[in-house]
Amino acid sequence: MATPLTAAAVLAALRAEGVRVVEVGSWRTHNRNQKGAWGPLNGSIVHHTVSSGTAATVRIVRDGYSSLPGPLCHGMIAKDGQVHMVGWGRTNHAGGGDPKVLEQVIAESYGTAPSKPARGNSNGVDGNAHFYGWECENLGDGKDPWPAAQYEAIVRVQAALCRAHGWTAKSVIGHREWSSDKVDPRGIDMSQLRTDVAERLKHPASWSAGKATPSTPPKETTVSTTDDRVKALHTNLLSIGEIGTTAKGTASGRIEHGAGYFLAHLLEEVRQLRADVAALKKES
Numbered sequence: 001m002a003t004p005l006t007a008a009a010v011l012a013a014l015r016a017e018g019v020r021v022v023e024v025g026s027w028r029t030h031n032r033n034q035k036g037a038w039g040p041l042n043g044s045i046v047h048h049t050v051s052s053g054t055a056a057t058v059r060i061v062r063d064g065y066s067s068l069p070g071p072l073c074h075g076m077i078a079k080d081g082q083v084h085m086v087g088w089g090r091t092n093h094a095g096g097g098d099p100k101v102l103e104q105v106i107a108e109s110y111g112t113a114p115s116k117p118a119r120g121n122s123n124g125v126d127g128n129a130h131f132y133g134w135e136c137e138n139l140g141d142g143k144d145p146w147p148a149a150q151y152e153a154i155v156r157v158q159a160a161l162c163r164a165h166g167w168t169a170k171s172v173i174g175h176r177e178w179s180s181d182k183v184d185p186r187g188i189d190m191s192q193l194r195t196d197v198a199e200r201l202k203h204p205a206s207w208s209a210g211k212a213t214p215s216t217p218p219k220e221t222t223v224s225t226t227d228d229r230v231k232a233l234h235t236n237l238l239s240i241g242e243i244g245t246t247a248k249g250t251a252s253g254r255i256e257h258g259a260g261y262f263l264a265h266l267l268e269e270v271r272q273l274r275a276d277v278a279a280l281k282k283e284s
Contacts, residue, residue: 001040001041001042001106002039002040002041002042002165002167003039003040003041004038004039004040004041004089005161005164005165007027007028007088009164010074010088010160010161010164011023011085013160013161013163013164013205014083014156014157014160016160016205016206017156017157017159017160017163017200017205018156018205018206018208019083019153019156019157019160020081020082020083020153021082021083021085022082022083022084022085023085024058024062024084024085024086025062025086027062027071027085027086027087027088028088029088029089030062030070030071030086030087030088030089031071031087031088031089031090031091032069032071032089032090032091032092032128033089033090035090036090036126036128036129037090037126037129038089038090038128038129039129039130040130041130041131041132041165042102042105042106042130042131042171043105043106043130043131043132043167043171043172043173044131044132044133044134044157044158044161044162044171044172044173045093045094045127045131045132045133045134045173045174045175045178046134046136046154046158046172046173046174046175046184046185046188046190046193047073047093047133047134047135047136047174047175047184047185048135048136048137048138048139048140048184048185048186048187049061049076049135049136049137049138049140050138050139050140050184051137051139052137052139052144054078054079054080054082054084054137057076057078057135057137058076058078058084058086060072061073061076061084061086061135062086062087064092068092069092070086070087070091070092071086071087071091071092072086072091072092072093072133072135073086073087073091073093073133073134073135074086074087074088074091074093074132074133074134075134075135075157076134076135076136076137077134077135077136077137077150077153077154077157078137078150079137079147079149079150080147080149080150081147081149081150081152081153082153083134083153083157090128090129091128091133092128093127093128093131093133093135094126094127094128094130094131094133094175094178094179095120095121095124095127095128095179096119096120096121096122096123096124096125096126096127096179097117097119097120097121097124097125097127097178097179098115098117098118098119098124098125098178098179098180099119099124099125100115100117100118101114101115101117101173101177101178102125102127102130105170105171105173108167108168108170108171109170110170112191112194113177113190113191114173114177116180117176117177117178117179117180118180119179119180120179120180120181120182121179121181121182122181124179124180127178127179131178132161134154134157134158136150136154136185137150138185138186138187140183140184140185140186140187141186142186142187144187145187146187146188151188154188154193155193155196155197155200156200158172158193158197159197159200159201159205160205162197162201163201163205168198168201169194169195169197169198169201170194172190172193172194172197173190174188174190174193177190
């Protein structure tokens, strides 16, 4: 467990790690702290945005939607590797997740990956209080590429946080490893990402990875079936609600996880399902 880094401290940690940082507006005081606790922190979660275009994506993750106020993360990692800081404090990024996974992250006790989450946004524990959140610009369709510059930035950001807190790479997880109804970051092998973060942590923050970090990010080996995606969509639509916390930090129920966020995911999943149907028609 750790006290959250100050805005100044995280900037210093990121820049020392070689991260190119863009400060967006009043990000240092932009947060959802009025809705519950932020900290002690136990790790960092990597997400994908289901969006394209850096400027538009920055606006979305900073401002959110009418039904899901921003910020939706602490920083957005763009395709070119720049990290846009949009908030600091509690943000609407993690929602509910599995308490067993949280225990494993706290203890850094799992093998190559945490146990498969059995709880999701609607019935899990409040992740917004426990994790840093990093949205990564990607359509999340399994086809949109992850440029080397972006992947390298993801590794450096996570290494910077782990180094600052004295964590190992096992404090870094993907959203799908936290919540049973999430699939992000689709296209990234989280076990390999942790391996690459661990490699950076063996060296000074100024280290240049050279060939140690792959030029083409490894893809996840798990393939989502059409049934998997339909199930995830159904769960998302049923679970529009953020897990809030009481003053003591215990779960108090769903508050405000907004429809706009899920509609963005819904649009992309419908497109993919249509493609699946079209492919099946050609085969028949």
